[in-house]
Amino acid sequence: MHVSKSMILFVLLSAFLVTPLPADEGMWPMSEIHTLDLAKRGLAIQPQEIYNPGQTSLVDGICKLGGCTGSFVSADGLILTNHHCAFRAVQSASSAEHDYLTDGFHAAARREEIPAKGYTLRITESYRDVSAEVLSVVTADMDPAARTKAIERRTKELIAAAEQEYPGKRAEIAEMFLGKTYVLFLYTYLRDVRLVYVPPLAVGNFGGEEDNWMWPRHTGDFSFMRAYVAPDGSPADYAADNVPYQPRKVLAVNPQGVAPGDFVFLFGYPGRTYRHRTAAYLEFESRVRMPFVVDWYGWQIDTMERLGAADRVAAIKLAARSKGLSNTWKNYRGKLKGIGEVNLLARRRRAERQLQEYIAAEPDRQAGYGDVLPEMEQIYREITATAPRELTLQYLVETPTLLGIAFQVNEAVLERQKPDLERRSEYMDRNFPQTRQRLELNLQNVVPAADRAILTEILNRAARLQDDQRIPAVDRLLSGGDAPQAIADFLDGAYARTRLTDPAYALALLRESPTTLPEQDDPFLTLAAALYPHYQAQRETEKRRKGQLDNLYSRLLDIKQAFEGTDFIPDANGTLRLTYGHIKGYSPRDGVTYRPLTTLRGVMEKETGEEPFIVPPRLRELYEGRDFGRYASAAQDSVPVAMLYDADTTGGNSGSPVFDARGRLVGVNFDRAWEATINDYAWDAAYSRSIAVDIRYVLWFLEKYAGATHLLQEMNVAPEPE
């Protein structure tokens, strides 16, 4: 009951398909920053100091680190990001002997830094609108699937051309407005990233899933990594003699932090938002897809927890996966709750009715746009009708690790036969090494008991699908008998016979050909090959739908802009954005106010002595000894731990630097408040709040707990004089 049923009554009712930017909403692409009056909002430095194309500015100190954001905080490529962003690297470096996950990790010297396997890093160098070039391949009479494929092909060509033009750089094309605008980004792309400092799990993940997506928060969700390059400064894979990367811009940290009401801004790489989508999409999401995922992920989380409880090695192997699933599971539950409570569906429906009335009011508009919303409705209805089969098939080939590996091997071998530009992106030469490394990391984390439990469950779910949703390859496996028994029999044989659990064997398969691969006669490869045509057919359907929807969304945007007389900014899509706001609490419910800064005191209050509320004894000692150094906030008489602000963020902003009005780093963004999980569909000034770990907690912890004064010095933060 934490969020209001009647929140609809006090949230701004302005929210249309997309809110026309009231208050501080907005994940601004670099191209739009010049339209903002940031000084009026509270910025105390020149806008050119934060973003200045062609010159060095704050934004050059930001990087995209896997799916997160990072900040360069030293001239030697030291990166500050979240604990949860380093989680997979810490997990894969951990073993029963070296449990860095639990104990944390501290490289006292550079040579002790551990490679963060599978991690890559991007720094945005430039961008260019390529919409005309991309859409030049689209013709009016194209069928929808062909439209999608033509755009995909054109995109690959433009990328290849750009990478040829700028050797050593990486190019990506991002779709900004669906089917309408495309921007080519050029990145510096680094592949040697290492772990430098990670706090103990009890600090970095304090509160765990219980506190995740919640405020008040007391998680020390920070870590330090470092980017390396070849001795000549060029991007390189890990090598012992690589040298620290010298970033163009080093961000300054402000050990004084911020106070309630202060202006803040963030740069980052927010992943995905859906504010421009229709009510029909929202209905599919909230009534079909998210409930399916909540159920399926919930089942997996329970299963992994059960298996991990008895076996620490298994628990470590499953940790990152379980954490990822839990994060989505809880986020979706927050979204489903929030969507209901703010009546989002009804509000969008109402807004769309108004738009449809506006369209119908003029014959020209009716002729040009009258079909847009009804057709979209029809497509989402089709997606809803086929969802049970499509979602089951998707998770069947994605969730179980061994079958998933078999599926990828099978696909890789087929795709690698094609000319580079015709391949699916992950099998193109420029991406294949990463794909291969991900496969390798996945193989390391196979826990056969968990894998078998998961595959058993999803096969049984597939076996229970209704007649019009069946997957023939699964039906053949059941061969008409008792499904659970047939599945158990098949898996008895499959797990006994498969050699895919041997990483060397599995990776070697990537060198096979479409004719030699079947000779392996591996049960998972055989099943993957049988599933492949179904999955391919499904992808074709998706391309067709995307072609239809892109065209419709593009037209919808035109008429919406005409109706509302305003410009929109594009949904988040993993590209560099600016967002800003103020340090600010909120009222989650009648009679309750959340204040915007938490402190160490709250860490102690939450201590239970059991996961996820363990306080390391030394942390409690420092607290009880009031050894706060210069990091205590006077107003609170304790060390600030986390901060809350109304900037507009989403997943991908994890690790984003929070800057004060003078552009100094004062926090590391890592989460949103519970009510703000629906930000991805509708932002609202009343409850949309993001959460950062306070730089004062980071610095205090490094100095007092970790004794990592070398890192403070590297960041030009002199430790407190004795």
Add this chain to the structure above:
Amino acid sequence: MHVSKSMILFVLLSAFLVTPLPADEGMWPMSEIHTLDLAKRGLAIQPQEIYNPGQTSLVDGICKLGGCTGSFVSADGLILTNHHCAFRAVQSASSAEHDYLTDGFHAAARREEIPAKGYTLRITESYRDVSAEVLSVVTADMDPAARTKAIERRTKELIAAAEQEYPGKRAEIAEMFLGKTYVLFLYTYLRDVRLVYVPPLAVGNFGGEEDNWMWPRHTGDFSFMRAYVAPDGSPADYAADNVPYQPRKVLAVNPQGVAPGDFVFLFGYPGRTYRHRTAAYLEFESRVRMPFVVDWYGWQIDTMERLGAADRVAAIKLAARSKGLSNTWKNYRGKLKGIGEVNLLARRRRAERQLQEYIAAEPDRQAGYGDVLPEMEQIYREITATAPRELTLQYLVETPTLLGIAFQVNEAVLERQKPDLERRSEYMDRNFPQTRQRLELNLQNVVPAADRAILTEILNRAARLQDDQRIPAVDRLLSGGDAPQAIADFLDGAYARTRLTDPAYALALLRESPTTLPEQDDPFLTLAAALYPHYQAQRETEKRRKGQLDNLYSRLLDIKQAFEGTDFIPDANGTLRLTYGHIKGYSPRDGVTYRPLTTLRGVMEKETGEEPFIVPPRLRELYEGRDFGRYASAAQDSVPVAMLYDADTTGGNSGSPVFDARGRLVGVNFDRAWEATINDYAWDAAYSRSIAVDIRYVLWFLEKYAGATHLLQEMNVAPEPE
């Protein structure tokens, strides 16, 4: 985790055995009011207007209503109190046909008002310190039990003399400081009280046990009753031609209510606090007695819930009992949690060590007081050692209704043989009619299935007591066989044979004599008679311990006052007290602030459509239509529902009027915040908060929902002009 583990670190550490009155702590007896500077606190009228012995003042508008407090709000004896204070009356007036409990009750005319069975009402008329008279019977060489009995006897005599001196009045002597000071109170005592208006359960008990002892709160915990007297104005039992009582003072209500920061004060009859008790007492309470009660009550609540779920008539019969148990159960859980979190035991132990050091520092003090704390320790150790048997025996004769009735009948017959002044208080002539009526009401609420389940359980618990704790009468019942089977066999026979379920029969037994009663050969009477000597012996032990402890507490108080150089005020003991404070929120934990006023919006937010969060459709309509009349608070743009303040209250303050600075009624006290459940042991400005229903909600509800404009007129609140 809502309360802080480390709250100790930020609560005032001044708390000794009893806090020497910092801030606004204090349940002030009338005799101490003159020592207060209320104008300085915020009172805007003359102190004599609120209390003026011999003259009429605000305090004359207050009454003690059963275990609650009530306010006279009309010249015709209309009383405003809590819904939960009227609960038993509503329950006993309810049936499956007239479910006033669920639907509420509204007497449109006086003749429709329903007698509140078993309810009596007191108005404090005067008081007099009788310590010297009481203690004159105590001699130095008396054994402790004799001391207790001598005081009891002397008390009865003084009461009898006072009631003879003031015919028609009721006298009571209250022990203010244990074993030290005694005050005789003279009361007007009314016995015809009727139900006038009770909101539906969904409003009067909104939030139920889930929200009980919690803030933020949204319960419309108010009801109206009316006091009646004989046509000549004298107190009388219910009679159709009785007339409304004319109170000496009618309290004015203020439909404008209060705002955060406003000064407020309350009069009321707070029941019990234990702030002067020792650490050893607290240890017994928190480690032995309260955990026992939490377990036993919890079991009963579960059992009654199970039985009530299938049978609405049984549910109504069990409702008041279940509500009472739940209230204590949750209160104790709050206390146990709070005691641990603020480290109360360790703090008291530390304070007592300091006192002991102070005593030991002077040979005279050591000689005079050196034994006090060690002896008390010893007594509580004894109480702890015998607790399993004593608590079990107590609940065995008190909890199961039929056995309890048998026990009372048996005792009444024995006691009624004695001269009046020698009887236990409840069997004295002045009290026996009430005792008889309570018995009658208990008989009405017998649910045999629940009664048998409860008796089975407590007998089995008695059967499992260790060897040194056995109850011989229970052992004889078991006759050495398999206990559960023997108990079941006994109860098969007992419930088949007993005639106590017939109220007429049971009440008629009160006229039997000690020689004729055994002839009834009722299994419960027989068991009660067998248990009686054990219980009597236990009472003797208690008298002895009370004699010892009273003497020790009296001496402890002397030396504490010398040590601290301050006077104390006595613990609450059901007598009239004043308390004051301000409308004020608090921080229950790091990052969270509770605001001091809630609104209708919160009612809507909490709605789930299921008990205890049902919102009557008409209430929602009024809310959605924003039909707030003149009752909306401008600051909140909604009708205020509940308010929070730092006055010092406890059970018995239920129904207490909350007055504004001008002495106008602005709220009806009904609860405390979760963290404040430990008030009874230690008050603290940081978290001790009490809760009232806002008068604006009461008036708005009467006017807009209930259409009870006649009540508004009776209270001289003109309804809003059309």
